[in-house]
Amino acid sequence: SQKIEQNSEALNIQEGKTATLTCNYTNYSPAYLQWYRQDPGRGPVFLLLIRENEKEKRKERLKVTFDTTLKQSLFHITASQPADSATYLCAQYNNNDMRFGAGTRLTVKP
Amino acid sequence: EAQVTQNPRYLITVTGKKLTVTCSQNMNHEYMSWYRQDPGLGLRQIYYSMNVEVTDKGDVPEGYKVSRKEKRNFPLILESPSPNQTSLYFCASSLSSGDRAGVYGYTFGSGTRLTVV
Numbered sequence: 001s002q003k004i005e006q007n008s009e010a011l012n013i014q015e016g017k018t019a020t021l022t023c024n025y026t027n028y029s030p031a032y033l034q035w036y037r038q039d040p041g042r043g044p045v046f047l048l049l050i051r052e053n054e055k056e057k058r059k060e061r062l063k064v065t066f067d068t069t070l071k072q073s074l075f076h077i078t079a080s081q082p083a084d085s086a087t088y089l090c091a092q093y094n095n096n097d098m099r100f101g102a103g104t105r106l107t108v109k110p
Numbered sequence: 111e112a113q114v115t116q117n118p119r120y121l122i123t124v125t126g127k128k129l130t131v132t133c134s135q136n137m138n139h140e141y142m143s144w145y146r147q148d149p150g151l152g153l154r155q156i157y158y159s160m161n162v163e164v165t166d167k168g169d170v171p172e173g174y175k176v177s178r179k180e181k182r183n184f185p186l187i188l189e190s191p192s193p194n195q196t197s198l199y200f201c202a203s204s205l206s207s208g209d210r211a212g213v214y215g216y217t218f219g220s221g222t223r224l225t226v227v
Contacts, residue, residue, distance in 0.1 A: 032212030043200050046215025089153070093212030102152035
């Protein structure tokens with residue numbers, strides 16, 4: 001069955017650096033891949049999505065890439081700030097099925 | 111304000127005592143879904159609904175029931191809760207279902223932390 005994996009459980013970086021989070025999937029390419037932010041004890045918040053025929057998408061300091069050859073999406077936060085500290089979830093959508101990864105907990109240190 | 115409202119936020123109950131977690135959205139969304147989130151397992155789908163009177167099982171439906179009598183409401187019912195249903199529950203909605211659903215992000219509620227003793 002289709003699986004979606006976020007390789008790193010946790011990522012610590014220094015303020016001002018670029019954070020890069022990885023999301024891998026098995027088997028078929030999802031039609032859409034989405035990224036969410038989740039703060040402790042709160043529901044996930046939708047950030048942005050990328051379609052399978054798109055290579056890259058940007059929104060302010062966020063950038064998402066989608067490589068169907070590697071079966072991978074990368075999520076970048078440039079000029080990171082302590083306020084970016086949260087858990088980031090990737091999710092793949094295909095045929096009425098939305099599957100979430102377990103998330104990567106990002107900590108940005110001042 | 112556009113939102114998904116879940117109640118209660120916290121609930122402690124005893125094994126076997128029926129309970130209902132309510133979920134309501136004010137965005138006229140077609141699609142609604144329930145997830146549970148457990149450490150290391152991520153979000154797992156319990157049930158979903160593509161429209162009024164249409165519901166279907168997700169990955170972990172055992173021990174749960176849902177109904178969708180109105181577009182805005184999608185309650186989650188635990189007829190006989192057990193300790194393995196202790197978890198953080200989220201209701202989510204999306205504008206559309208079907209092939210176009212992935213175009214829209216999900217809007218999640220704030221969560222219900224359930225403890226069954």
